[in-house]
Amino acid sequence: MLNIKIFGIVQGVGFRPFVKNLADDNKILGTVANRGSYVEIFAQGSDFDLKNFLHALQTKNPPRSAILKIDVNHLPDKNFPDFQIIESVHESGDIFVSPDISICDKCAEELFNPKNRRYLHPFINCTACGARLTIMKNMPYDRERTSMSDFPMCDACKAEYFDKNSRRFDAQPICCNDCGCEVYILGKNLRGHDAIKFARKILVSGGIVAIKGIGGFHLACDARNFNAVQRLRNSKIRPTKPFAVMFRNISAVKRECFLSDAEKLFLDSPQKPIVLLGTRNWELGTSIAENVAPNINKLGVLLPYTPLHMLIFDFPDEITDFPDALIMTSGNPSGVPITIDDDDALKNFDYCDAILSHNRKILLRADDSVMDFIENKPSMVRRSRGFAPLPFFYDSKNKKSVLAIGGELKNTFCLAKNNLFYISPYIGDVSDIRTVEVLEKSIKRMENLLEINPEAVACDLHPRYQTTALAEKISKELDVPLIKIQHHYAHILSCLAENNHHDEVIGVSFDGTGYGLDGTIWGGEFFICNEKNFERVASIKPFTQAGGDKSAREGWRIALNFINLDVARELHLADEKNLRGVKFLLDKNINCVRSTSVGRIFDAVSAILGICKISTYEGEAAMRLQAAAERSDKNFRAEFKDTDEIIEEILNRRLNGENIFDLARFFHESLAEMTAEIIFGLSEREKIKTAALSGGVFQNSLLSSLVMEKLRRRGLKILRHELIPPNDGGICIGQAIFAGEKIS
Ligand code: ZN
Ligand code: ZN
Ligand code: FE
Secondary structure, three states: OEEEEEEEEOOOOOHHHHHHHHHHHOOOEEEEEEOOOEEEEEEEOOHHHHHHHHHHHHHOOOOOOEEEEEEEEEOOOOOOOOEEEEOHHHOOOOOOOOOOEOOOHHHHHHHOOOOOOOOOOOOOOEOOEEOOHHHEOOOOOOHHHEHHHHOOOOHHHHHHHOOOOOOOOOOOOOOEOOEOOOEEEOOOOEEHHHHHHHHHHHHHOOOOEEEEOOOOEEEEEEOOOHHHHHHHHHHHOOOOOOOOEEEOOHHHHHHHEOOOHHHHHHHOOOOOOEEEEEEOHHHHOOOOOOOOOOOOOEEEEEOOOOHHHHHHHHOOOOOOOOOOEEEEEEOOOOOOOOOOOHHHHHHHOOOOOEEEEEOOOOOOOOOOOEEEEEOOEEEEEEOOOOOOOOEEEOOOOOOOOEEEOOOOOOEOOEEEEOOEEEEOOOOEOOOOHHHHHHHHHHHHHHHHHHOOOOOOEEEEOOOOOHHHHHHHHHHHHHOOOEEEEOHHHHHHHHHHHHOOOOOOEEEEEEEEEEEOOOOOEEEEEEEEEOOOOEEEEEEOOOEEEEOHHHHHOEHHHHHOOOOOHHHHHHOOOOOHHHHHHHHHHHHHOOOEEEEOOHHHHHHHHHHHOOOOOEOOOOOHHHHHHHHHHOOOOOOOOOOOOOHHHHHHHHHHHHHOOOOHHHHHHHHHHHHHHHHHHHHHHHHHHHOOOEEEEEOHHHHOHHHHHHHHHHHHHOOOEEEOOOOOOOOHHHHHHHHHHHHHHHHO
16 A cells, blocks of 8 residues: 655645546545645555556646645555545544635636626635635634624525535635625725725726735735836835736736746646746836836736735726736835734825725735745745645654744744644734734634644744744743744754655755854854754854844945955945944954854845845845846856855956856855855765755755755755745744654
């Protein structure tokens, strides 16, 4: 008998019926069950039939599914009478709270069918689609325990709800044009279709509309209209950070962006994440305004995922030239979680020309998920709506219940029980006290939903993180141990978690900022580790960060480590006063901290090359450096022993007038070569053949693929991230695993 575990997009896409049909076709006996983040199959048959079955599983999967990984194990045979689908509700112990799912094709068809009784109904849904996690109060998932409890069903909806043959049998958020929730314009007497028409009129004339969605408000405007986009930037105080664009359909996406088959599969999946796509604008021009995603070569793209989005694009009114691309950015004041209710919307969005809201309460925030691709495989940047709270499985003898608070930036938290690790939707940056409150409330809600009572609380080692303080408070309240985990070790553990890997690895953690065991800033670390402990065996060469928080945003401050004042002046790194000021701090070791952060090295090189001296959002300098490197078609084979040498060489070449795109490329290649050499050295010394790559820097697809190529060529096994972000949005699961091991 084979035990087959299939990971990927296998939820809500008809995967189990598909497996049953294949099993029947191939005379296979056994079962298939939904296990949260994967589908588990027990398959029994002749070797020949099993081989065909496995092959068909991997080649004929249903249209909206995507298989990322298949684990196959041999087990002794059992007595199966036939092949059965096991319903997840019948399983004991593990709870599967469904993520929110985008509108399905059948509902979309009904939405625009004038003969259907839900024609143009902004909340149309069925058992295969609609809001889930964000409207749930408690388990089990029944209408009384959701936001829909405010709305009694009409007789027609009730009939469908109780009809076993209906697509809406047991569909908790069911409603129609005669019952349920409705949309309206806040502060105006416009409801239902009038409200949608009003919002369309404002959008087409270049205005800004706040739109309440599944997991919070969006801010929308015409993505082709430079002035509208600029007004949104000025109002939101967001000078350059890229905005996501919602396109009306795939063909509009293709007009503006490159789209591979793998990217298309995720873009159009039931999860409907924002996918970062290469733009055509450097070659072919674009109708998207240039201030939507300035200075980078990628655009965050998503498709309509609620009936309301579809109605905004396609409502049959007199407007004929409605844009097919709208900015769709999270509606929140900067540094604060996404807005979810009308009172806050009125306060926060006073600059909007209209607020299109609705009366279905959002109980848990869920920002849009963001996904990039590396070597044609997904690389999650922000895991939230559509994916959370699907659990990850990490096979361990300890099955303890744990709460891990996560990090300070890009915060998510993790609840674990029975080897299942549930990562929350995105919370955000917890440096603001309002975010701490949201984090605490969200933890309570998820504990309640998943019925988890933590036996330990885990958090980062950083003494001044708000998350550390909150973890201390919660652990006292619950009277359970508090366990602190070094930041970069947690990154590596998150990578081991995603790969369900247990043996020792060489962990490479390249990152922005994290608190090291010795009180300095770490972020360019090489570990020998497993889930129980770690040893820091190497790091990049330390340098000095001068000027506190500013040194994390202003790469020229880091660059001054490597160059003298004369050269800094020649490169116009900063004005004279600032240059002298920082040099003074560095010389006298005032307000300085030692650092091995690779993120900061990217900032320094970006500044030296004149690409970005000051970041206006996190990661800007590094993203622009990568974008520059991707404009070079040169190949370099350069070997350096450390980052000091690499930067010195780049500086010399820059002063010789070499092309900055080539030098950006040169930096990536040199850093990749240096990294790979360190890994090879460790691999030989320690006899370890597996390397795990994690930390925010590995979001950089160019660096990642250069490093992976080199490792592969030398026969090393690589563990990388796909569905858990390599950035701080992923560390909660690493913390949870370590804490679970520690208390068992
Ligand atoms: Zn549906
Ligand atoms: Zn109804
Ligand atoms: Fe980090």
